[in-house]
Amino acid sequence: MSEQIPLLILLVPLLGAVGLGLFALRRPAAAMPVVFGALGIAVLAAIHTLLRIVDEGGSVITYNLAGWDRLPERASGKAIGIEYKIDAFNALVLVLITAVALVNALYLRARIAVECAGKEILYAVLYLLLVVGLCGMVITNDAFNLYVLLEISSLTSYALIGIGRRRAAHASFNYIITGTIGASFYLLGVGYLYMQVGTLNIGDIHEVLTASAELRASASVKVACMMIMAGLWLKMAMFPMHGWLPNAYRYAPSPSGSLMAPLVTKVMVVVMLRVMVNLFGLDYLFAELNWRPVIVGLACVAILAGSLLALAQRDLRAMLCYLIVAEVGYMVGGAWVGNEAGITGVAYHVLSDACMTFCLFLAAAAIILRTGEHRLGAFRGAFQRIPVAMTAFTVGAFSMIGLPPTCGFFSKWYLLQGGIEAGQWHYVAALLISSLVNAVLFFRIFEIALFGKIEVPETGVRDVDALPRDTWERVPAATKVGLVVAAIAVIAVGLLNRPIALWIGKALNFIEVAG
Amino acid sequence: MDLLEYILGKSNYWASIVLMMIGLHAMISKNNLIKKLIGMSVFQTAIILFYVSSSAKRGAKIPIIHPHGDHADKADHAAEAGHHAADAVHHAIDATAYENPLPHVLMLTAIVVGVATLGLALAMVQKVYAAYGSIEEDEVLAAIAEATANGASISMPSPSDSPAQGDVSPS
Numbered sequence: 001m002s003e004q005i006p007l008l009i010l011l012v013p014l015l016g017a018v019g020l021g022l023f024a025l026r027r028p029a030a031a032m033p034v035v036f037g038a039l040g041i042a043v044l045a046a047i048h049t050l051l052r053i054v055d056e057g058g059s060v061i062t063y064n065l066a067g068w069d070r071l072p073e074r075a076s077g078k079a080i081g082i083e084y085k086i087d088a089f090n091a092l093v094l095v096l097i098t099a100v101a102l103v104n105a106l107y108l109r110a111r112i113a114v115e116c117a118g119k120e121i122l123y124a125v126l127y128l129l130l131v132v133g134l135c136g137m138v139i140t141n142d143a144f145n146l147y148v149l150l151e152i153s154s155l156t157s158y159a160l161i162g163i164g165r166r167r168a169a170h171a172s173f174n175y176i177i178t179g180t181i182g183a184s185f186y187l188l189g190v191g192y193l194y195m196q197v198g199t200l201n202i203g204d205i206h207e208v209l210t211a212s213a214e215l216r217a218s219a220s221v222k223v224a225c226m227m228i229m230a231g232l233w234l235k236m237a238m239f240p241m242h243g244w245l246p247n248a249y250r251y252a253p254s255p256s257g258s259l260m261a262p263l264v265t266k267v268m269v270v271v272m273l274r275v276m277v278n279l280f281g282l283d284y285l286f287a288e289l290n291w292r293p294v295i296v297g298l299a300c301v302a303i304l305a306g307s308l309l310a311l312a313q314r315d316l317r318a319m320l321c322y323l324i325v326a327e328v329g330y331m332v333g334g335a336w337v338g339n340e341a342g343i344t345g346v347a348y349h350v351l352s353d354a355c356m357t358f359c360l361f362l363a364a365a366a367i368i369l370r371t372g373e374h375r376l377g378a379f380r381g382a383f384q385r386i387p388v389a390m391t392a393f394t395v396g397a398f399s400m401i402g403l404p405p406t407c408g409f410f411s412k413w414y415l416l417q418g419g420i421e422a423g424q425w426h427y428v429a430a431l432l433i434s435s436l437v438n439a440v441l442f443f444r445i446f447e448i449a450l451f452g453k454i455e456v457p458e459t460g461v462r463d464v465d466a467l468p469r470d471t472w473e474r475v476p477a478a479t480k481v482g483l484v485v486a487a488i489a490v491i492a493v494g495l496l497n498r499p500i501a502l503w504i505g506k507a508l509n510f511i512e513v514a515g
Numbered sequence: 516m517d518l519l520e521y522i523l524g525k526s527n528y529w530a531s532i533v534l535m536m537i538g539l540h541a542m543i544s545k546n547n548l549i550k551k552l553i554g555m556s557v558f559q560t561a562i563i564l565f566y567v568s569s570s571a572k573r574g575a576k577i578p579i580i581h582p583h584g585d586h587a588d589k590a591d592h593a594a595e596a597g598h599h600a601a602d603a604v605h606h607a608i609d610a611t612a613y614e615n616p617l618p619h620v621l622m623l624t625a626i627v628v629g630v631a632t633l634g635l636a637l638a639m640v641q642k643v644y645a646a647y648g649s650i651e652e653d654e655v656l657a658a659i660a661e662a663t664a665n666g667a668s669i670s671m672p673s674p675s676d677s678p679a680q681g682d683v684s685p686s
Contacts, residue, residue, distance in 0.1 A: 144621050151628045155635060162639050166662075169642035170655055176636045177542055180555055184562055187625065188535075191562070194618075195569050 002052075006061055006086055008045040009094055009135050013038045017128035024121050031124035032109050038128055039102040042135070046098045050091035058506040061086040062141075079201035085141040089347055089507035092500065093138045093270055096351055099489075100262055100358050101131045103482045107362060108255040110476035111369075115253040116163055123163060123253075130156040130259070134267045143190045143200045143279065146271065147183065150235070154179045157264060160256040161248050171247035178244040182234030189227030192220050202279045209284060216288055225280055225289065232275065236268035236328050239302035246321035254365040257317065262358035265324055266350045269331045273346060276335060277508060286338045299333025300430040302326065307437040314375050316364050319441070320357070323400060326434055327353050333427050334415040340505070342418025345411055347504040352399065352407030352493050359396035359486040363389045366475045366483060379445050380452035389475060390449060392483040397442035399490050402435050407494035414501065527568035534561035548640045548650045552633060559629040563622045570618040578613040 016038030024030040053059055064070070068081025086094070108127070116123045133153025140146050158179065162172030194200055196215055197208045209215055237245040245265075249257045276285055286292060306326025313319040331353070334346040366389035371378040382390040399408030412431065419428040493500065522529055534557055541554025644650050647658040 144624075148624055148628065151632070155628075155631055158635055158639070162635075162642065166646045167659060169639050169646060170659065173548060173636065173639040173643060176632065176639065177551055177555065180559070180632055181539070181542065183628075184558055188562055188565070191566050191569070200617075 002048075003061075003063075005045050005052075006049045006063055006084070006139070007065075009042045009049070009098065009139075010132055012041045012045070013128040013135075014132045017125045017132070020121055020128070021125045028113075028118075028120035031112065031120040032105070035105050035108070035124050035127060036102070039098060039105060039131065042098040042131070043095070043102050046091065046094040046135075049086060050088070050095055053086065053088050053091050054503065058088050058503065078199055078204050079142075082145045083141040083201060083203075084139045085203070086139050087507040088503040090138050090270075092351060092503065093267070094135055096354055097131060097134050097138070097263055097267070100354060101127070101259060103485050104255060104259045104358070104362070106478040106482040107258060107365065107476075110479050111253070111255050111365075115255070119163060123160070126156045126159050126163075127255075127259070130160060134263055137267055138270055141202045141278075143193065143202055143205065145200075146202075147187050147190060150186065150271075151183055153264065153267070154183060154235070157248075157256075157260055160260065161252040164251055164253040164256070166251075167247070168251040168253070171244075171251045175244040175248045178234055178241070182231045182241075185227045185231030185234065187231075189224040189229075189231060192224035192227065196220050196224070202274070205279055206281055210281060216284055222289065225285070228275055229272070232268055232272045233332070236265045236272070236332075237325055238298070238328050238332055239305045239325055242302075242306070242325045242328070245325060246318050249321050249324075250315070250317045254369070258358065258361040258365055261320070261324060261361045262354040265328055266331075266354045266357075269328070269335075269346065269350050272332070273335060273343065273350075277343070282338060282343075292336055292338060295336040296333050296424050296427050299329045299336065300426050302329030303333065303430040303434045305329075307434040307441075311437055311441055316368065316374055316376060316378060317361075319376075320360055320364060323360075323438070323441075324357060327357070330412075330415060330431065330434070333424075333430070334418055337418045337422045337424050337427060339418050339422050340508075341414055341421055343508060344501055344504050345414030345416075345418050347508065348407075348414055348497070348501055349411035351500065352411040352490070355486065355489045355493050356396045356399040356406070356408055359392055359483070359490050360400070362479070362483055362486055363393035363396060366479055367393065370475050376445060376448060377452070379449040382449040386475060388480045388483055392487040394446070395487040395490050397438075397445070399494070401438045401442060405494045406490050407497070408490075410494050410497035410501075527571070528565065531561045531565040531568065534558075534564065546652050548643065548652060548655075551652075552636050552640070555636070556629065556633060559625070559632075563625055563629075566618040566622050566625070570615040572614050575614040576612055578616040580613075 016034050020030065020034050024034070049061065053061065063084040063086070064079075065082045065084065068079075070079050071077055105127075112120050112123055130153055133149050133151075133156060136149035137146060137153060140149060158172050158176050161175060162169050190200070193205060196218060197205050199205055199208065209221065215221055234241045249261050252260070276282065303326050306322050306324075306329055310319050310322035310326065313322060327349075331346045331349055334342045334349065337343075367378050367382060367386060368374050370386045370389065371382075379390075382393075395406060399406035402408045402412045404410075412435065416428055416431055419425070419431065538554045538556070538558030538561060542551050542558060543554075545551050545554060640650055643655060647655045649655055649658065
């Protein structure tokens with residue numbers, strides 16, 4: 001019985017979404033209980049899976065959907081059906097996705113009736129389906145199933161953005177066009193691979209590629225790799241293919257923004273890692289292709305461009321969106337540096353970046369909600385007016401800059417170490433410059449928060465303390481709980497750096513050995 | 516001559532690549548949002564053709580394996596009765612005689628995905644039209660720039676705002 005538990009992570013939110021859509025369209029009150037229930041069970045199942053893997057010393061759970069076992073060894077030993085595969089790293093990401101979605105649902109509950117009145121059920125359905133798509137992408141071991149789940153999560157993202165007001169529709173349309181090009185490139189790449197290799201199971205593709213020197217040298221496998229990478233980069237908003245991201249996350253309803261900003265790009269990075277490590281294999285990528293100089297160079301440009309564009313923004317959420325673009329550069333660069341420290345760093349940075357982005361977006365949403373202002377001026381007197389949100393924002397900001405003991409410090413440390421070991425000095429320089437820019441960025445905000453004056457129309461400039469206190473607390477209590485949890489997570493993921501890095505290393509090493 | 520053979524011998528792939536480029540061009544460079552979507556459909560269909568044509572095989576059979584084998588009509592049932600099981604296995608293994616069904620099955624899913632994407636995109640175009648009164652991208656962008664210049668709020672609505680129902684009507 002307990003070997004079925006990993007599937008619950010996908011099944012319960014999926015059934016919850018379908019059930020809501022079929023039976024509860026006229027009962028908006030049912031939306032939040034179902035979301036909380038489904039995500040709660042998913043979190044528990046994910047934690048159970050993680051603990052089971054840790055208990056068994058880093059085993060890999062393989063789940064054959066619908067009982068389609070592999071062919072017997074004498075026939076070819078290949079997979080027939082869709083296979084899900086969970087190792088320690090995937091399980092960590094699963095816990096992360098479901099937990100972020102659950103905590104964000106606390107904020108969602110406070111906002112859904114305001115921002116999506118009359119569409120509560122539809123919104124909840126999309127919300128759950130997005131979680132299903134993201135979780136599925138992390139654990140599926142089938143290249144085509146990955147495409148389907150990619151499109152499930154993309155379609156729900158488009159809708160979750162487009163459900164917002166006015167400009168959201170146009171931002172969502174641009175995202176649809178770019179996202180479809182990205183997914184189609186991925187599909188085309190998988191098609192090339194399938195025609196060459198004759199299987200869609202990621203592990204089997206890797207085996208066939210490793211066994212055949214002819215295939216490793218073939219141009220179509222190279223083109224397939226290029227297509228898949230380009231598709232994934234479009235989906236993860238790698239500079240200069242980032243155009244869709246800032247507007248999409250900025251104009252989306254705020255609960256959508258705080259769900260997608262931490263998760264969607266990060267899950268795409270996880271998929272890229274899987275494609276690199278499990279599908280093509282690091283040997284093939286770095287011995288055969290030798291694209292490292294180009295891609296690490298591109299990543300450096302992405303890091304610098306993202307940081308500078310963030311510095312140029314006056315809008316709070318736009319600034320955070322460009323920081324995501326820079327972070328994607330960190331992760332693509334770290335992965336293509338291609339040594340153990342770099343790839344461990346990327347896997348770790350996926351976790352820590354998700355935590356800190358979530359923390360920042362949630363805090364930003366609370367600050368904008370509280371002050372009614374979306375520019376950096378919103379921060380005037382923020383430490384006194386909205387202490388909880390501002391404290392969470394500070395923790396997230398410290399992590400973005402990379403100050404210990406937050407998680408951003410430790411993951412950046414691994415990335416730097418990877419860059420230094422590989423002698424990719426421009427990557428190291430880009431990381432350091434970007435950290436400095438982040439420091440400027442956030443200390444500018446702290447300055448506004450600590451020393452900025454509030455202008456009151458009738459009486460002119462006044463100190464914050466002079467404002468009546470009863471207008472200060474409009475951030476819902478549930479959101480505050482979410483903020484506290486997010487801030488604690490940022491620090492906890494940092495303090496747990498040793499076990500996390502150990503399990504990531506074990507998971508990735510195990511894959512290399514078994515590959 | 517070699518070049519001609521090169522092109523004709525892989526005509527299905529060339530056709531799908533040409534279609535793909537037409538679609539990509541329309542998606543990127545057309546100004547009209549609906550034309551962009553037409554390009555998107557052409558692009559997706561080109562990939563579907565690419566997959567399906569890769570499974571085509573001259574003289575191949577439909578991949579349905581008859582439990583009694585193909586020579587059930589050759590009479591002599593009694594003699595073959597004992598060999599049915601062996602026959603079925605033989606036919607299942609002799610895969611070269613059949614067309615590969617998997618690309619078709621995969622593309623069935625891709626078609627569904629394409630339909631969903633198109634439907635969602637059309638809904639977004641409708642919403643854009645309701646908000647800005649145009650589906651020409653430059654006019655929409657101009658309207659957005661104008662709204663931004665007029666200081667239209669893009670911040671989150673406060674609880675006192677009217678519910679989202681009315682937000683798509685042109686103002």
